[in-house]
Amino acid sequence: MNAPKIFETGVVDVEFGSNVRIVNPVNLYGCTIGADVFVGPFVEIQRDVKIGRGTKVQSHSFICELVEIGEDCFIGHGVMFINDLFSNGGPAGGDKAMWKETRIGNKVSIGSNATILPVTICDNVVIGAGSVVTKNILMPGIYAGNPATKIRET
Ligand SMILES: CC(C)(COP(=O)(O)OP(=O)(O)OC[C@H]1O[C@@H](n2cnc3c(N)ncnc32)[C@H](O)[C@@H]1OP(=O)(O)O)[C@@H](O)C(=O)NCCC(=O)NCCS
Numbered sequence: 012m013n014a015p016k017i018f019e020t021g022v023v024d025v026e027f028g029s030n031v032r033i034v035n036p037v038n039l040y041g042c043t044i045g046a047d048v049f050v051g052p053f054v055e056i057q058r059d060v061k062i063g064r065g066t067k068v069q070s071h072s073f074i075c076e077l078v079e080i081g082e083d084c085f086i087g088h089g090v091m092f093i094n095d096l097f098s099n100g101g102p103a104g105g106d107k108a109m110w111k112e113t114r115i116g117n118k119v120s121i122g123s124n125a126t127i128l129p130v131t132i133c134d135n136v137v138i139g140a141g142s143v144v145t146k147n148i149l150m151p152g153i154y155a156g157n158p159a160t161k162i163r164e165t
Pocket of ligand 1: 087088121122123137138139140141142153154155156157162163
């Protein structure tokens with residue numbers, strides 16, 4: 012009988028600010044988590060990600076390499092970030108030169124189940140639940156839909 016190779020989840024090589032709260036199980040590695048951050052269960056935060064002070068990451072969210080999130084943000088449940096656009100017709104695999112970065116400003120709230128492609132989002136933005144953000148958002152406001160568009164001012 013074949014035995015699978017099983018990798019354990021955990022918190023490995025993470026730099027924490029003060030007063031961080033985490034609800035296990037999570038898989039956090041090689042990232043930097045600022046002071047007063049909350050991370051809910053079933054969250055993965057990958058290498059070199061930075062999460063700013065006071066941000067809350069709710070359960071089941073996936074924050075991949077090349078993502079940076081500012082301060083006092085709210086990342087809802089099941090928010091998915093993307094760094095590989097499959098731009099060559101499929102996954103880039105280990106070719107990180109193909110991956111693209113995402114920058115989220117301060118006081119950005121992202122609704123549950125939103126998907127964030129590699130973009131820049133400025134400060135003071137709300138993203139509706141289930142939205143797919145495909146383009147940079149450079150003006151504050153409330154954005155929703157697939158693709159996400161501005162539906163009103165904050
Ligand atoms: C985007 C959001 C903030 C907008 O709230 P709002 O300003 O009160 O918007 P309204 O409910 O008045 O809706 C305005 C329009 O946008 C549409 N809309 C609202 N939310 C939407 C969403 N998430 N995706 C797509 N369209 C949306 C509405 O259908 C409505 O369309 P219409 O004008 O054609 O009727 C809110 O709907 C939302 O998605 N919040 C996320 C909450 C969340 O995920 N919380 C996580 C913790 S529980």
